Structure formats: C-alpha cells, structure tokens
Amino acid sequence: MRAAIVEGLNGHPFLTDLPEPPEVAGAVRIAVEWAGLQPTDVLRVLGTYKNPVFPYVVGGEGIGRLDDGTRVYFGHSVPPHGAICDTTLVPEAEVWPIPEDVDAKQVIALAIAGLGAVIPLEEANIRNGERVLILGATGPVGQIGALAARQMGAGVVVGAARSIDALQRLKDRGVLDAVVQLGTGDDDGALAKEKGERGYDVVLDPLFGAPAEAAMRSVAEGGRMMSIGTRAGRTMTLTLSELRRRHHHGVDTGELIRSPADRKAAFQRLLAYAKAGNWDIDTVEYPIEQIDRAWAAQNGSPHAKIVIKVAGDV
Numbered sequence: 150m151r152a153a154i155v156e157g158l159n160g161h162p163f164l165t166d167l168p169e170p171p172e173v174a175g176a177v178r179i180a181v182e183w184a185g186l187q188p189t190d191v192l193r194v195l196g197t198y199k200n201p202v203f204p205y206v207v208g209g210e211g212i213g214r215l216d217d218g219t220r221v222y223f224g225h226s227v228p229p230h231g232a233i234c235d236t237t238l239v240p241e242a243e244v245w246p247i248p249e250d251v252d253a254k255q256v257i258a259l260a261i262a263g264l265g266a267v268i269p270l271e272e273a274n275i276r277n278g279e280r281v282l283i284l285g286a287t288g289p290v291g292q293i294g295a296l297a298a299r300q301m302g303a304g305v306v307v308g309a310a311r312s313i314d315a316l317q318r319l320k321d322r323g324v325l326d327a328v329v330q331l332g333t334g335d336d337d338g339a340l341a342k343e344k345g346e347r348g349y350d351v352v353l354d355p356l357f358g359a360p361a362e363a364a365m366r367s368v369a370e371g372g373r374m375m376s377i378g379t380r381a382g383r384t385m386t387l388t389l390s391e392l393r394r395r396h397h398h399g400v401d402t403g404e405l406i407r408s409p410a411d412r413k414a415a416f417q418r419l420l421a422y423a424k425a426g427n428w429d430i431d432t433v434e435y436p437i438e439q440i441d442r443a444w445a446a447q448n449g450s451p452h453a454k455i456v457i458k459v460a461g462d463v
C-alpha cells in the first residue's frame with residue numbers, strides 16, 4: 150500500500166510502498182479516504198512532540214471505512230501507523246462513526262483543531278456579551294474559536310494575527326467583528342486599540358510567546374486567557390502586576406488527560422455547533438502524491454486546515 154513515511158529526526162515525509170497493517174487485538178483496520186496535517190505533525194518530526202520512534206507513517210487524523218463500510222473519523226493510529234496511507238490501524242476506542250452526509254474535509258478541519266478551540270472556550274465559561282480575543286485567528290484553531298465563541302455568547306469577537314489580508318477576509322465573512330494586526334513592532338498598542346472599555350474578557354491563545362504576553366496586558370480584571378499552542382514561542386514572561394486579577398490557563402485537549410469517551414462527547418458537541426452555525430472552515434487540499442508540497446505548506450502559515458486526499462470523493 151502507499152504510505153507517507155518519515156525516516157528520522159528533521160526528515161521530510163515521502164511516499165513509499167509498505168505492507169498492509171497486520172490484524173491486532175483491540176484495534177481495527179481502516180481504509181483511509183482523507184487525512185489531515187497539523188502543526189504537531191511537524192513538531193513530532195523535530196523531536197519536540199510525543200517522542201517519535203522512526204520510521205513511522207505521518208498524519209494524526211483521518212476519515213475512512215471499516216471493513217463493513219462504516220464511515221469513521223480517527224484521531225490516533227497504533228504506531229508506527231499513521232493517517233497518510235491507504236490502510237491504517239486504530240485502537241477501537243478511537244474510532245468515531247460519522248454521518249454519510251457531512252463533508253469529509255470539514256470534519257477533518259473540525260476535529261483536532263476544533264477540540265483545541267472549543268474545549269478551552271467551554272472551560273473559559275463565556276458570559277453573554279463578553280469581549281473575546283482570538284490570537285492566531287487566521288488558522289484553523291482560530292477560525293473555529295471565533296465561530297464557537299460567538300455561539301457561546303460572546304458580544305464582540307476580535308481576531309489577531311500577522312496577515313491583515315487573511316484577517317480582513319474573515320471580517321468580511323462576519324467571522325470577526327474587529328481585527329488586530331500583530332508583528333508590526335507594537336503588539337501592545339495594536340491589541341489595546343481593540344480592547345474596549347474593560348479589556349478582553351476571554352483570550353483564546355494558540356500562540357504563546359510575545360503576542361500572548363502583550364495580550365495578557367490587555368485582559369480585563371477577572372479575564373481568562375486560555376493557552377493551547379506555542380506557534381509564536383514556548384515561554385512567556387509577565388510581571389506579577391501584569392498577571393494580578395487575571396487568570397491564565399494552560400489547556401490540554403489530548404489523550405493524555407481526557408478519556409476517549411470524553412473526547413468523543415466533545416467531538417459530538419463540536420459537530421452540533423458546526424451544524425447549528427453552518428460553519429465553513431477554510432481548507433486546502435493536496436493529493437497524497439503531493440505530500441511534500443503539503444508538508445511545506447504546513448511548515449509555513451497556510452491560513453487553512455491542510456487535508457490530504459488519499460482515496461476519497463467529497
């Protein structure tokens with residue numbers, strides 16, 4: 150079968166021919182139709198996420214069919230199997246049936262990225278009318294966070310990122326009410342301009358580092374910053390007076406602290422939010438043969454969820 154593998158630290162995935170996975174107790178084989186790429190796939194190859202054992206098949210999530218034809222989403226394969234291949238092996242508890250009528254690319258855009266947005270925002274407990282700042286708003290986590298925050302009762306949703314064109318497109322679609330361009334030399338000033346009278350009540354932070362530091366200084370008294378990613382840095386430095394009367398939470402939505410049943414329930418809530426809000430998350434599609442191009446795009450700032458077409462129709 151075809152599989153995109155990476156052979157060693159700092160390597161690049163390439164397509165090769167591998168034997169089909171064997172039968173393993175407690176796991177099921179899935180004929181993959183679509184797969185997704187995400188920032189942690191890149192971090193894993195760099196050795197900074199999940200202690201990689203090489204070689205392995207890249208890709209952490211996908212959609213495919215069980216032997217009986219059931220259409221399923223999966224978020225974890227049994228190592229060294231992954232998602233970007235014709236057939237993968239997945240623990241039974243990580244196989245989540247999905248309806249035939251939902252768009253595969255949207256489900257992949259929603260799953261890991263969506264849980265990374267919705268779980269922290271649920272934990273922030275947004276009150277009606279609150280002002281919510283979404284950092285990294287142009288990426289999949291940010292786009293979903295903006296849409297979810299509004300459905301959870303946010304009064305104003307402000308999006309911040311470096312690309313003003315991508316931000317403006319989201320504002321034009323009504324996803325964001327206001328935009329803040331980061332990275333022009335004065336993140337503090339830019340974020341303060343849109344903080345309203347009180348400051349931001351809730352911040353969804355997939356960036357950490359300098360932009361999150363600046364954002365914390367614009368948080369309202371009693372406000373909550375929910376950090377779930379490190380796209381801009383792995384550390385943050387704040388004085389106590391900058392943190393005082395504000396709350397910072399580091400959130401993990403993954404399998405290390407949440408059972409498959411909890412994550413499955415959150416996934417069902419996510420699909421319900423998306424259906425109710427008629428969400429349309431930006432995706433960009435590559436065929437499996439172009440894994441190198443998809444990988445290069447994920448290493449940059451694609452402003453969309455990258456989905457890999459393995460064998461499926463929409």
Ligand SMILES: NC(=O)c1ccc[n+]([C@@H]2O[C@H](COP(=O)([O-])OP(=O)(O)OC[C@H]3O[C@@H](n4cnc5c(N)ncnc54)[C@H](OP(=O)(O)O)[C@@H]3O)[C@@H](O)[C@H]2O)c1
Pocket residue numbers: 187188189261262263264265266284285286287288289290291310311312313315331355356360377378379380381382400401402403449450451452453
């Ligand atoms: N903790 C969890 O359970 C969980 C779950 C899902 C995702 N995550 C994490 O959440 C983060 C976001 O995921 P994503 O898929 O939305 O990622 P992404 O598309 O790669 O990045 C999101 C946005 O961040 C901005 N950005 C990228 N690098 C930046 C930098 N150096 N400085 C400032 N802004 C930068 C980009 O916008 P501009 O180019 O416009 O600035 C991009 O659109 C990742 O770190 C991911 O691993 C965590």
